[in-house]
Amino acid sequence: xxxxxxNSATKPPSRLATIWDSDFVWSFRHSPVAxxxxxxxxxxxxxxxxxxxxxxxDPFNPATLNLMNGFTPPGQPNAFTQETFLLGTDDQxxxxxxxxxxxxxxxxxxxxxxxxxxMIIGVVLGLVAAYVGGWTETIIMRVADVxxxxxxxxxxxxxxxxxxxxxxxxxxxxxxxxxxIVAIALSDWVQFARVVRGAALVEKNKEYVQAARLIGRGPIxxxxxxxxxxxxxxxxxxxxxxxxxxxxxxxxxxxxxxxAPPTQPSLGTLIRIGQGYLFSGEWWILLFPSITLLALxxxxxxxxxxxxxxxxxxxx
Amino acid sequence: MxxxxxxRVFQSVIVLLVVGLVAFSMFRFVGDPIDNMLGQERTxxxxxxxxxxxxLDQPFPVQYFKFLQGAxxxxxGVSYRQGRPVSTIIAERAPATLExxxxxxxxxxxxxxxxxxxxxxxxxxxAANTIMTLSLIGVSLPTFLIGILLIxxxxxxxxxxxxxxxxxxxxxxxxxxxxxxxxxxxALILPSITLGLYQMTLIMRLVRSEMLEVLRADYVRFARARxxxxxxxxxxxxxxxxxxxxxxxxxLQLGSIIAFAIITETVFQWPGVGLLFINAxxxxxxxxxxxxxxxxxxxxxxxxxxxxxxxxxxDPRLRVDGRTA
Numbered sequence: 256x257x258x259x260x261x262n263s264a265t266k267p268p269s270r271l272a273t274i275w276d277s278d279f280v281w282s283f284r285h286s287p288v289a290x291x292x293x294x295x296x297x298x299x300x301x302x303x304x305x306x307x308x309x310x311x312x313d314p315f316n317p318a319t320l321n322l323m324n325g326f327t328p329p330g331q332p333n334a335f336t337q338e339t340f341l342l343g344t345d346d347q348x349x350x351x352x353x354x355x356x357x358x359x360x361x362x363x364x365x366x367x368x369x370x371x372x373x374m375i376i377g378v379v380l381g382l383v384a385a386y387v388g389g390w391t392e393t394i395i396m397r398v399a400d401v402x403x404x405x406x407x408x409x410x411x412x413x414x415x416x417x418x419x420x421x422x423x424x425x426x427x428x429x430x431x432x433x434x435x436i437v438a439i440a441l442s443d444w445v446q447f448a449r450v451v452r453g454a455a456l457v458e459k460n461k462e463y464v465q466a467a468r469l470i471g472r473g474p475i476x477x478x479x480x481x482x483x484x485x486x487x488x489x490x491x492x493x494x495x496x497x498x499x500x501x502x503x504x505x506x507x508x509x510x511x512x513x514x515a516p517p518t519q520p521s522l523g524t525l526i527r528i529g530q531g532y533l534f535s536g537e538w539w540i541l542l543f544p545s546i547t548l549l550a551l552x553x554x555x556x557x558x559x560x561x562x563x564x565x566x567x568x569x570x571x
Numbered sequence: 572m573x574x575x576x577x578x579r580v581f582q583s584v585i586v587l588l589v590v591g592l593v594a595f596s597m598f599r600f601v602g603d604p605i606d607n608m609l610g611q612e613r614t615x616x617x618x619x620x621x622x623x624x625x626x627l628d629q630p631f632p633v634q635y636f637k638f639l640q641g642a643x644x645x646x647x648g649v650s651y652r653q654g655r656p657v658s659t660i661i662a663e664r665a666p667a668t669l670e671x672x673x674x675x676x677x678x679x680x681x682x683x684x685x686x687x688x689x690x691x692x693x694x695x696x697x698a699a700n701t702i703m704t705l706s707l708i709g710v711s712l713p714t715f716l717i718g719i720l721l722i723x724x725x726x727x728x729x730x731x732x733x734x735x736x737x738x739x740x741x742x743x744x745x746x747x748x749x750x751x752x753x754x755x756x757x758a759l760i761l762p763s764i765t766l767g768l769y770q771m772t773l774i775m776r777l778v779r780s781e782m783l784e785v786l787r788a789d790y791v792r793f794a795r796a797r798x799x800x801x802x803x804x805x806x807x808x809x810x811x812x813x814x815x816x817x818x819x820x821x822x823l824q825l826g827s828i829i830a831f832a833i834i835t836e837t838v839f840q841w842p843g844v845g846l847l848f849i850n851a852x853x854x855x856x857x858x859x860x861x862x863x864x865x866x867x868x869x870x871x872x873x874x875x876x877x878x879x880x881x882x883x884x885x886d887p888r889l890r891v892d893g894r895t896a
Binding site for chain 2: 401404405406408409412413415416417419420503506507510511512513526530533534541545548549552553556
C-alpha cells in the first residue's frame with residue numbers, strides 16, 4: 256500500500272516520502288480524530304511500559320507505604336505527613352497515580368495477549384477450515400456459530416469459573432492473569448476465524464495457490480507462507496476493535512471480582528475498589544482509574560474505526 | 572418448510588446436548604463433588620455411601636443421561652455453598668432478574684424507537700445531532716461505569732433513588748414482585764436504565780437508519796404528494812415498514828439483556844440470578860454454575876430458533892435453498 260504513488264518526476268522520491276504520500280498515511284494525516292486517538296494510545300502505552308520508572312511510588316512494596324497517608328485528596332498535602340500526591344491516595348496510602356500506571360500495565364498486558372492468542376487460534380482455524388474444507392470446516396464453523404450465539408463476556412466468565420475450579424486454591428491468585436487471558440481469547444477467536452475463512456476461501460482458488468500446489472508444496476507452507484499474508488489486512492482491523500473489546504471485557508471481569516486479583520490490580524480492579532468509596536466522598540480513588548479506562552477504550556475504538564475506513568477501498 | 576423446521580429444531584437439540592455435556596463435565600470433573608459435600612470428618616463408609624447415592628460409581632454415559640434427565644425435570648443438584656437445591660435457589664432469584672429485564676427491555680424499545688424516529692425526522696437538528704453523539708459515547712462506556720455514574724448522580728449527589736437492592740417486595744405465590752410498592756418501583760429505575768441503555772442506543776440507531784431509508788422511498792413521496800399530514804406519513808407509513816428488522820434485532824437482544832444483567836446486578840447488588848452466578852464463580856459453586864449455563868443456553872437457543880423461524884416466515888427468499896442466513 257505504501258508504494259502506490261510512484262510519480263515519474265525527474266528525481267525519484269525517497270522511500271520515506273513515498274510512505275508519507277501514500278493513501279494510507281494521507282488519510283491518517285487528514286483525520287484529526289485518528290491523530291488524537293493514536294496520541295492518547297501511544298501515551299498510555301508508554302506510561303504502562305515505563306510504569307516502574309515513571310511511578311513516584313511502588314504501590315506493591317509495603318515498605319514504602321505509610322498508612323498515615325491514606326485518603327489524601329489529590330494535589331493537597333496530607334494532614335499528618337505533609338506529603339503531596341498528584342492524584343491522591345487510597346485507603347492504604349497507596350499513590351493513586353502509581354496504581355493506575357501499574358493497573359494500566361496489567362490491563363494492556365491482558366488485553367494485548369488475549370487478542371494475540373485469539374488471533375492465532377482464529378487465523379489458524381479459519382485458514383484450515385477454508386483450505387481443508389469438508390468435515391473439518393463444518394465442525395470448526397459450527398462450533399464458531401454456536402459460540403457466537405452467546406455473548407463473549409458470558410463465555411469468558413464461564414471459562415474463568417471452570418479454570419478456577421480446576422486450579423488448586425494456592426495457585427489461584429498467581430494463575431488468575433493467565434486464566435483471564437485464555438478466557439478472553441477463547442471468547443473472541445470466532446471473529447478472527449470467520450473473517451479469515453471468508454478471505455481464504457477467495458484466495459484458495461487464485462492461480463498462485465494452484466501453482467504452489469502444482470509444484471508440490473505441502474498444505475502447511477501453502478496456507479501459512481502463501482495465503483496468510485494475503486488475508487492479513489482484515490485481521491488487522493478486527494484486532495484493533497477486538498483489543499478495545501478485550502480491554503473492556505477484562506475490566507468488566509475484574510470489576511465483577513472474577514478477574515485480576517487484588518494483589519495484581521488492573522484498571523477494573525481499581526474501579527471495583529474505588530466504588531466502595533463512592534458514598535464516603537473519596538471520589539478520586541474511583542474517578543481517575545475510570546477516566547483512564549475510558550480514554551484507553553475510546554481511543555482504541557476510534558483508531559479501529561479509522562483503520563476500517565482507511566483499509567476499505569470501497570469507502571474511499 | 573417442514574424439513575427446514577425439523578432440521579433447525581434438530582440442530583438446536585444437538586447444541587443443547589453439547590452444552591449439557593459441558594455442564595455435566597464441569598459437574599463431574601471440576602473439583603470432587605464428594606469433597607465438596609462432605610466435611611472434614613468423614614469415613615470411607617460415608618464416601619462410599621454418597622458415591623452410590625449420587626450415582627458416581629456408574630459409567631459415564633449413564634451418569635450423563637441421568638444428569639440430562641434431572642435437568643429436564645429441573646433438578647440440578649444441591650448448591651455446595653448454600654446446601655439447598657439449586658432449583659429452589661434459582662426459583663427464588665428469577666423474579667428479580669425477570670422484572671429487571673422486562674422493565675429495561677420496555678425502556679429500551681419505547682425510548683429507542685421514539686428517539687430513532689425523532690433523530691431520523693430532524694436529521695440535521697441540533698437536538699438530533701446531540702443525541703447521536705451522546706449515543707456514541709454511551710456505546711463506548713462499559714456497562715458497569717454507566718451504573719456507577721448513575722449511582723453517583725442520582726444516589727450520591729441528588730439522593731433521589733436507592734443505589735442497591737430491590738426495595739420492599741410483595742410476595743404473590745412463589746413470585747416476589749417489586750412492582751407493587753413505591754420503594755420497589757424506585758429501586759427499579761437506575762438498574763433498568765443501566766441495563767437497557769446499550770440496547771436502547773442499538774435500537775435507536777437501527778430505527779434511524781431504517782427510517783432514513785424508508786423516508787426516501789417512492790410510496791412516502793407519493794403519500795406526501797397526496798397531501799397527507801407529516802404525522803400520518805411518519806408514523807402510519809414509514810415507521811410501520813421499519814419494524815420488521817427492529818423486531819428481529821430486539822428478539823436477539825433479549826438474550827443479551829439477561830446476560831448483561833450479571834453486570835448490572837453486581838453494580839446494584841440486585842438479588843437476581845446474575846448475582847447468584849457471579850457469586851457461584853467466586854466460590855466455585857459448580858452446581859449453580861452448571862444450572863445457570865443450562866438455563867441460559869435453553870433461552871439463547873430457543874430465542875435463536877424462534878428468530879430464525881420468524882425470518883423464514885417473513886422473508887420468502889430464504890425458502891429457496893432452505894439454508895439459514
